[in-house]
Structure formats: structure tokens, C-alpha cells
Amino acid sequence: MFTPPLLARALADLVRAERPGSVLDPAAGDGSLLLAVADRRVAHGHGTAQVLDALTGWDLDPLATWLCRIALVDWALDHAGGPIPGPLRVSCRDGLGGDERFDLVVSNPPYLEAKRMGRAQPGLRERLREAFPELTGAFDLYLAFALESLTRAPVAGLILPNKVCQGRYAARFRERVTREGRLAGLLDLARVRPRPFRGTGVYPVVLHLERGTTLRAARCETPGEVASPGFAEVSHAALASVGGELPWFVPFDTWPVLAPLFQLPRLGSVARIVTTCSFHKAGLRERFVTPDKPASRAFPYLGGPSRAKQTEIQPFQERWAGWWIAYEQDRLRTEHGNSLPPLAIFQRPKALFNQHDRRMSAWADAQGRFVSKDVYPVAWPEHADWTLSRLVGLFNATVFTALYNTVFQGIVVGGETYHYLPAFLAIVPVPDGRALTELDELVPRMQDAPDGSLWERIDRVVTAAYGLTEADRAELVSTHLTRVGAPAPGRP
16 A cells, blocks of 8 residues: 555654655655655755655556656656656666665555465565564564665665564564664554554554664654654663663653663563463354353353453453353364363463453452453462462552553554553563562452452552652553543542
8 A cells, every 4th residue: 555645744754854865765656755755855955856866766566666657757847847857766676685775765665464475475485584584473574674774774764564663573673773773763653543544454653763862752643743743752771771672662751750660570570471262263162162051171261252342351350241161172172273271271370361451450360260261361470479469459550551551552452452462561560579468468358349449559559569659650540541541540
């Protein structure tokens, strides 16, 4: 899909495209990005002939190449008022490969998913892995373009899916950019409505890659904010100080409050977090999960109703809908190729949390009673200073949601809820478990008889354990809960 003019202008602004030098778009499409660069340069006093002579566009699609050429011809006629000054550097060729160098690369590369790449171009994945050692896992084609931009030019402006900021397969790309100090700008457009790329599920970010000491970052929700974003500036040193394993993110206003907490141990060092039951073929779930208790190996099951927004786990509460699972592991594996996790992870004291919600919500299954769908992962403490009650109190605390929300804000569903993913939860910082001993008594009371004032007391204990003040807690509630309509402690 071609780049909307609004995004093309935003990219040209972000990378300060008015600076002189040669420009390449290796996946030029209809020429939108090259036109945005040309407009910005003319607006800053560059001559038409000089601007056109600096632009190069490549595309593997002959039709796109033709459209790009026509767009540049139209632009030149509008600005030159006469014959086109010089030849246009637009070619029908693969945007990957070759040793040409430029001063600036701008690109909205093709978003060809890993699962479609082999069918579209057999052998492409293997060739790309050989050319780019940083490519791992189920990478998308856009990542190869992003990696090549690092060697093709000292400055790059890229429009990419926001998965590049968190995805495991993009970790080596992020590590390289961070190591070279080249993350100069990040424009998060995941929440912009209407969506920039209409009719798609793409949540875009715009990256500015150039060596420097500061990241300019902004989060936009409207076209007006895209055109004139309010940037926050964070030094590379400050970002590096919180740990290299963190994804790229746009700091909230609460960043000064939360940044020091990233010096603390991580959740993965004190607890185990595990994904749960998933059925991979249509109809399997309906055969093994039923509202009536099966005759054999039956266990109460959380996640039975398939209705949207049906929530059985809320802060300190479970609202079982009465469904059951026939936990026939051997039959599912041998007859249907669908493995289930070991039953032992469910038949133990554990925390169950809601993976899709506007805040983290958890409940302690102290008796090990429930099996759960993958929307309700499980966790349990694995450190002497932690208990199940302390873990559940931590999960339901404002500061825990705020920490996750700050770092993983780009992982949204429909612009309103987060994916609380086990792999990402593992790097959320946690306080000393010995500072939470009061929760061993408060959390069971809260689960037995939910009370807003009791939840608020638990929230204060966790806040103090992190070394934060009541004023800090109020700021976190306002920014990370109230603003998105999530329930806050005191209002269960």
C-alpha cells in the first residue's frame, strides 16, 4: 500500500529532509516519500533542478516505477514551469542489494510477512538470511530493508509496523541501532484514527536513524498531531541506563517517576510466567471445552465463553462462567497434533491474569483448581522472598500497570487494550519481596470480600515498596488508569 501524504510529510519533517545530499527510496511505490522530500527542500530554498537531481527511486514493480516517474514529472512541471531539468533517476529494480551509497534513505518497505514470503518468492528467506546475519526467527521482509538502510546511508527515515519496536525477530536490529547510537526519532502512530493505512491491521511507527545523543519521541492519536507532534526528548544515556533488553518506546509524562525503577530486579528473576491452553484447529475447542462437565479428566475451565469482552478474571476476583475442559492430552496430541501444557502448571497455587485488558488484573488460585485458556496465563513465585499473595498484590497495583504500559504501549488491540505477554512481563522491574509481607494478610482478605479501601491499601503498600510517594501514585493513576478508563484502586 502506498504511503499516505500525511505520513510522507511526517517522515520528511522528522529526518529534517531539507538538508542537502542524495536521497534514495528503495521501495518507491508511487513516489510519495520522494515528493515529500522534494517539497520540504523547495520550501527551504533549494532549486527545482538541484532537488530532482538528488532523488533516486527504485521499485521491483513496473507499475509502481511508472507511477513514481509520472509523479516526479508532474511535480517538476508544477515547480519548474518548463522542461524537466535533467533525467529522472527512477528504475525498475530490486531495492535490496548493490553497493550504491546515499546521504539519506527514506522508505516505506513492503510488509511481506514471514508466512507469505516463501510462497511469494521461493528461496527469498534463505537469501536474506545469508545477506543479513541479524535476521532471525519469523522476520518480515521490511526488516531486511531496515537493516540495509544502516549501511546505505548515514541517515534513514523508515515507516515500519510497530512490531519492530518489540518483536523478538527485530531484537538484533534494535541492538545494532542502539549500539551505534542511531535512534534519533520515533513517531508512534499506532493510535491514530482514522488509521493511516485504511483497511489494514498495520500499526505504524516512523523511525529516524542517525548518530546522535538524543531521542525525539512522540505518540500521536489524530492527523493534527501527526502533522505537528509534541516531542519528548530523552538522552541515549538515560535509555541505556534502564537496560538493553527493553524495547523502543515513547516515554509517558510519568517517565521521570518510573525511570529509576528499572534499576530494580526483573519479574522473571523472582517468578515463572507460563502461557496456557491453546487450540490450533477450528472446532477442536468446542469438542473439548463444554458448558457441561465431561465424563473423564474434567476440570473447571476459565476462558470457555467465546463472546468478545467476556472477562472471568478481574482484580482479585474470578467469575467462572461454568465451563469445563476434557484434559485429554494424549488424544489431542496424537489424533489432532494439538499439544496442551503439563497439567501440573494448573494443579498448583498460581496467579491467573487477564492478558487483554486496560490494566493488569490478577487473581490467586490458591487451591490450584482451574485450567485456563491462553487469554489467562499463569504465574507463580520462585524466590524465597515472594509468596503468591505478594505476586497477586503486585500484579494488581497501579505502578505495575504503569511500568508495563510505559514500555509496551505500542502493543494495543483496537486502540484500547494491551497484550500482557509473558515474555514481556518477565522484564518488568519488581521491588524487594520482603517489603510486601503485609500483602500475605491483605490479599486473601481482598479476594474473600472485595473492598475498594482494601485494594487501595494494597496499592499503597506496593507503591511504598517501589520507593514511590503517594503523589507519585496519584500521577500514575491519572496517566495510566483514569485516562484509558481502567478501574483504579478504591473503585473496584
